[in-house]
Amino acid sequence: MIPSNFGYVAPTTVDEAVAALAEAGEDAKVIAGGQSLMPVLRLRLAAPTTVVDLGRIDELRGLREDGTDLVIGAMTTYYDLLRNPLLGKHALLIAEAIRTVADPQIRHRGTLGGALAHADPAGDLCAPALALDATLTVAGPSGRRSIPAAEFFVDYFTTALQPDEILTEIRIPKHTDWAARYEKFHRVAQSWSIVAVAATVAIEGGVIQQARVALTNMVSVPVRARGVEEALIGQTANGELIRAAAEHAAEGIEPMTDGNADAAYRSHLAKVLTRRAVATAVGA
Amino acid sequence: MQLEHQLSVPAPIDVVWPALLDPQRVAPCVPGATLTGVDGDSFTGTVKVKVGPITLLYKGTGEFTEHDEQARRAVLKASAKDTRGNGTVNATVTLTLSEEGDHTTGVVATDLSITGRPAQFGRGMIADVGGKIIEQFSACLSEKLAVVVTEPASEPVEEPAAPPVEPLDLVHYARRSALKRVGPLVAAAMLVLLIGALVRRLRSRD
Numbered sequence A: 001m002i003p004s005n006f007g008y009v010a011p012t013t014v015d016e017a018v019a020a021l022a023e024a025g026e027d028a029k030v031i032a033g034g035q036s037l038m039p040v041l042r043l044r045l046a047a048p049t050t051v052v053d054l055g056r057i058d059e060l061r062g063l064r065e066d067g068t069d070l071v072i073g074a075m076t077t078y079y080d081l082l083r084n085p086l087l088g089k090h091a092l093l094i095a096e097a098i099r100t101v102a103d104p105q106i107r108h109r110g111t112l113g114g115a116l117a118h119a120d121p122a123g124d125l126c127a128p129a130l131a132l133d134a135t136l137t138v139a140g141p142s143g144r145r146s147i148p149a150a151e152f153f154v155d156y157f158t159t160a161l162q163p164d165e166i167l168t169e170i171r172i173p174k175h176t177d178w179a180a181r182y183e184k185f186h187r188v189a190q191s192w193s194i195v196a197v198a199a200t201v202a203i204e205g206g207v208i209q210q211a212r213v214a215l216t217n218m219v220s221v222p223v224r225a226r227g228v229e230e231a232l233i234g235q236t237a238n239g240e241l242i243r244a245a246a247e248h249a250a251e252g253i254e255p256m257t258d259g260n261a262d263a264a265y266r267s268h269l270a271k272v273l274t275r276r277a278v279a280t281a282v283g284a
Numbered sequence B: 001m002q003l004e005h006q007l008s009v010p011a012p013i014d015v016v017w018p019a020l021l022d023p024q025r026v027a028p029c030v031p032g033a034t035l036t037g038v039d040g041d042s043f044t045g046t047v048k049v050k051v052g053p054i055t056l057l058y059k060g061t062g063e064f065t066e067h068d069e070q071a072r073r074a075v076l077k078a079s080a081k082d083t084r085g086n087g088t089v090n091a092t093v094t095l096t097l098s099e100e101g102d103h104t105t106g107v108v109a110t111d112l113s114i115t116g117r118p119a120q121f122g123r124g125m126i127a128d129v130g131g132k133i134i135e136q137f138s139a140c141l142s143e144k145l146a147v148v149v150t151e152p153a154s155e156p157v158e159e160p161a162a163p164p165v166e167p168l169d170l171v172h173y174a175r176r177s178a179l180k181r182v183g184p185l186v187a188a189a190m191l192v193l194l195i196g197a198l199v200r201r202l203r204s205r206d
Helices: A014-024 A037-042 A078-083 A085-090 A092-099 A104-109 A112-118 A126-131 A226-232 A239-246 A263-282 B013-020 B023-029 B124-150 B186-199
Strands: A007-009 A028-031 A050-053 A063-066 A069-073 A135-140 A143-148 A153-155 A166-173 A179-185 A195-204 A207-216 B002-009 B033-039 B042-051 B054-068 B073-082 B088-100 B103-114
Touching (some): A014 A028, A014 A166, A078 A092, A092 A195, A112 A166, A126 A195, A126 A207, A179 A263, A195 A263, A207 A263, A226 A263, B013 B103
Antiparallel strands (some): A135 A166, A195 A207, B002 B103, B033 B042, B073 B088, B088 B103
């Protein structure tokens, strides 16, 4: 289908984009890589008056180090991220998740910022961002502010971003040389995750020093599996330990039920995928 | 698809019952709803829903096809159509109230059928969004009815001007606990739920 008519603005700086968004009013919509928004526009499920395209804002692209953090411009594509060795070195979990996203065409267009701002519960980058304690910087008419990932995801497709704000960068504390694995379950290669697990661990001499585990598509937002993390930390990594720790994956979570899976099945998947993700990450 | 929600209103059943049957009273309590006309037991209206990038405007009619004051049971049939052609929603809502001291509890049983794109979406989000809407509805109604009870002298003949309509917006949902205007016309609420369902599987890769 053809989208409804809309105005189109393509600013070249963040300040211009914020001004354009404010001017366009509440029915404006920001477009990043367009891999989620375009289908919605074409189905006419959204009919914004104005689309503000961030594609020409160079300052929003790229990956850099800043002290103990890795800073990723919101408009950096998956493809560009994967090509940058800094990502694998300091945030391997993000790279692992990106490798599972859709297909090469979508990875050339889709952006990390777009995925996080869209906040699809089945989106594959939200749980890794949560697991790595990312902080999201947003720009609005009253300046910039930072939002921790744990407070950013509010509900289905809904974030702490206000309608007049733009996500500008994702700041991830360096998890240098941590092992990581993103394990997802879906029915066909390019379908959305029914459940997925993002796991990353710091391991030294066979002992797990630190662990972060987060789950995709269990509820309307990504969630941490703290029970698993606690069961892993300080222990010697082996199959038995990981199997026992994974049993805590769905603790305290009331998974949603939809056409793909009911709550009990989601809990089951969370345990199985957690076991696989941690075992693969540590090579056990 | 069948949905069931509970209501609890801190007001006597004799106050709650007529309020539930009065579209003028109830419509302002539905997030995003505007009542465009009332004619006896039937009414027309619109419900605007916004979930993430998706904005839908449903337009339709509702009618109380049955109300049994003895049993405190009413049946409402509603149907609506998205103004941009994203399908239709039909709902049959059965409301049953019961008295618990000076409180009123209720069961809202809804039979939903969705045509068009929404039909392919899963049920998880509908149930979830539905629960929130009924929660808001209940809170709004409780607030409005509590006012009626404490000021019995002023017969609410002239309802205050309808507050500005805002679409159901999940972003602001959680925070607007004051629920100044969110009320529930149960039927309209159900329409809103349906719309929420639409959103569920709108993806590039489907």
